[in-house]
Amino acid sequence: MKNERHFQQQVSEMRFVSVSLSPIIAIFLIFAIVPIVWGLVLMFYNYSPLDAHSPFIGFGNFKRMLHDDLFLKSFGNTFKFVLMAIPGNLVLTLALAIGINRVRSRFWRNTFRTLFFLPTIAPLSGSAVVWTVMLRQNDGLFNLILDRLGMPEVNWLSDPQMAMISIVMMTLWADIGYNIVIFMAGLDSIPQMFYEAAELDGAGRWQLFRHITMPLLSRTSVFVVIMTCISYFQMFPQFQIMTNGGPSNGTRVLALDIFDNAFSYMNMGYASSIAFVLLLIILAITLVQIRLGRSQWEY
Amino acid sequence: MRKKQWDIPYIVLICVLSAASLIMFVPYLWMLLLSFKSNVEILRDSTSLLPKKPTLQGYHTVVSDAPFMRWFFNSLLTSAIVTAGTLFSSSLAGYIFAKFTFRGKKILFVVILATLMVPFQVVMIPTYLIISKLHLINNLSAIVVPYLVSSFGIYLCKQFVEGIPRDLIEACRIDGAREFRIYLSVIIPQITPAMSALGIFTFMSAWNNYLWPLIVLNEEQKMTVPLALVFFNSHHSVNYNVVMSAAVLIMIPVLIIFLIFQRQFIKGLTMTGIK
Numbered sequence: 001m002k003n004e005r006h007f008q009q010q011v012s013e014m015r016f017v018s019v020s021l022s023p024i025i026a027i028f029l030i031f032a033i034v035p036i037v038w039g040l041v042l043m044f045y046n047y048s049p050l051d052a053h054s055p056f057i058g059f060g061n062f063k064r065m066l067h068d069d070l071f072l073k074s075f076g077n078t079f080k081f082v083l084m085a086i087p088g089n090l091v092l093t094l095a096l097a098i099g100i101n102r103v104r105s106r107f108w109r110n111t112f113r114t115l116f117f118l119p120t121i122a123p124l125s126g127s128a129v130v131w132t133v134m135l136r137q138n139d140g141l142f143n144l145i146l147d148r149l150g151m152p153e154v155n156w157l158s159d160p161q162m163a164m165i166s167i168v169m170m171t172l173w174a175d176i177g178y179n180i181v182i183f184m185a186g187l188d189s190i191p192q193m194f195y196e197a198a199e200l201d202g203a204g205r206w207q208l209f210r211h212i213t214m215p216l217l218s219r220t221s222v223f224v225v226i227m228t229c230i231s232y233f234q235m236f237p238q239f240q241i242m243t244n245g246g247p248s249n250g251t252r253v254l255a256l257d258i259f260d261n262a263f264s265y266m267n268m269g270y271a272s273s274i275a276f277v278l279l280l281i282i283l284a285i286t287l288v289q290i291r292l293g294r295s296q297w298e299y
Numbered sequence: 300m301r302k303k304q305w306d307i308p309y310i311v312l313i314c315v316l317s318a319a320s321l322i323m324f325v326p327y328l329w330m331l332l333l334s335f336k337s338n339v340e341i342l343r344d345s346t347s348l349l350p351k352k353p354t355l356q357g358y359h360t361v362v363s364d365a366p367f368m369r370w371f372f373n374s375l376l377t378s379a380i381v382t383a384g385t386l387f388s389s390s391l392a393g394y395i396f397a398k399f400t401f402r403g404k405k406i407l408f409v410v411i412l413a414t415l416m417v418p419f420q421v422v423m424i425p426t427y428l429i430i431s432k433l434h435l436i437n438n439l440s441a442i443v444v445p446y447l448v449s450s451f452g453i454y455l456c457k458q459f460v461e462g463i464p465r466d467l468i469e470a471c472r473i474d475g476a477r478e479f480r481i482y483l484s485v486i487i488p489q490i491t492p493a494m495s496a497l498g499i500f501t502f503m504s505a506w507n508n509y510l511w512p513l514i515v516l517n518e519e520q521k522m523t524v525p526l527a528l529v530f531f532n533s534h535h536s537v538n539y540n541v542v543m544s545a546a547v548l549i550m551i552p553v554l555i556i557f558l559i560f561q562r563q564f565i566k567g568l569t570m571t572g573i574k
Binding site for chain 1: 319320326329399420428477509561
């Protein structure tokens with residue numbers, strides 16, 4: 001009797017699992033697994049949806065990459081962008097998070113956090129368009145302000161040197177709210193007694209930061225840096241909308257190079273091999289995270 | 300915390316934070332100001348900040364010149380379906396991965412987690428090819444179907460379901476509840492914090508998604524809100540008031556939704572670390 005009941009139970013469990021999981025796994029297979037495998041296969045072909053034939057070319061796409069100035073430039077620009085934006089993001093968000101956490105009224109703490117977080121919510125494409133208008137040469141807000149201050153105007157988006165800086169500024173504006181929230185949560189989780197004990201020992205503000213906040217916030221910092229790195233390496237809308245890679249390819253990044261190769265020039269095989277390079281970069285960052293995550297201490 | 304008096308460093312801190320948050324607000328203000336100017340005024344008095352004769356001309360052009368309401372509806376409908384689908388599939392799969400045993404479960408779950416590391420650029424080309432093989436290009440379901448299942452959602456729900464005691468589920472079974480019934484009336488209520496966080500994030504990222512709709516939707520009637528703004532920017536590139544009015548119409552609803560659900564949003568963010 002008990003065994004039979006147990007058996008029935010197992011049958012109904014199995015039925016439940018197979019009936020409800022199959023459609024989910026099916027969609028997962030079609031739109032996650034198949035594309036990954038297909039993408040990895042595609043990079044060995046000279047595939048274009050416009051051509052009837054798509055010859056297998058082995059590592060041909062990768063050889064082509066090494067001589068493709070546009071790819072090399074995009075590769076360099078991507079790192080340039082990340083190396084400029086990450087330190088800026090980290091310093092700004094940590095400083096603001098510490099600052100906001102010091103605000104004594106709970107209401108104002110939440111209000112400040114919300115104000116910095118709002119741009120994170122807005123569609124990135126919309127923010128990019130608004131910034132493009134603000135950065136216009138003759139009638140944009142930035143140059144109007146410089147003009148009133150009696151300073152020469154800057155070619156924010158048309159000067160190859162400035163364009164990258166402009167996009168970094170826009171990205172920082174659009175993105176710091178997220179890390180501020182994470183850092184504030186990290187700061188909240190540091191036990192208050194550590195600070196009280198250190199203050200009793202006569203530690204100053206800088207010493208408190210250096211010897212308590214910094215080490216105890218290192219886990220959060222690693223998380224923030226890694227997640228932000230991964231998302232910055234894939235940034236797309238602002239590059240496409242604000243400059244579309246220009247001027248003279250000064251802001252052409254890998255994500256844009258992949259998009260253009262795939263959907264403007266229809267070189268999908270080649271685009272897949274560039275996407276693979278991006279995958280390798282992201283895997284490398286993830287491995288770093290796993291290594292660092294293991295060696296961090298808990299408190 | 301100890302109560303302190305208003306000392307000088309504290310006043311400086313408040314001033315710095317206020318100034319910084321004001322700077323954060325400048326792009327929104329600039330957008331609003333331009334949206335209320337007439338085009339003539341923008342071109343003639345480009346140096347004045349405030350609109351001299353506020354006008355709704357820009358907003359009028361946005362609504363009359365393009366199927367704006369249609370785009371808004373497209374975004375709303377697709378984002379709502381994606382959110383509902385993701386919540387359903389994630390919680391159901393999360394429950395199964397957390398509380399049932401079957402062959403291949405471990406491998407399947409590791410595979411699901413592994414896909415999280417793959418950048419969208421790798422899958423977007425093959426997914427485009429699959430969507431076009433299914434004849435879904437320029438069809439709104441192209442931006443729905445691939446997003447109905449979320450690896451992250453499954454992972455998140457599994458974590459939360461694991462915290463539910465097995466005895467609770469067993470007790471329901473002894474009472475004669477069917478498996479799906481247990482999922483609906485026991486599991487779902489227990490994981491609502493995770494579900495609301497996942498729901499808000501899914502909705503926001505579906506609403507704001509730019510790259511994928513850009514790839515699969517070209518027809519004007521089928522576009523979504525993020526594409527609409529870029530449409531105005533390229534069609535009315537001289538009429539800033541039109542572009543900025545469109546920007547206002549697109550950003551305000553999202554910001555209002557955020558202000559309403561703010562608490563769940565921030566809580567969800569710190570709880571899950573979704574970006």
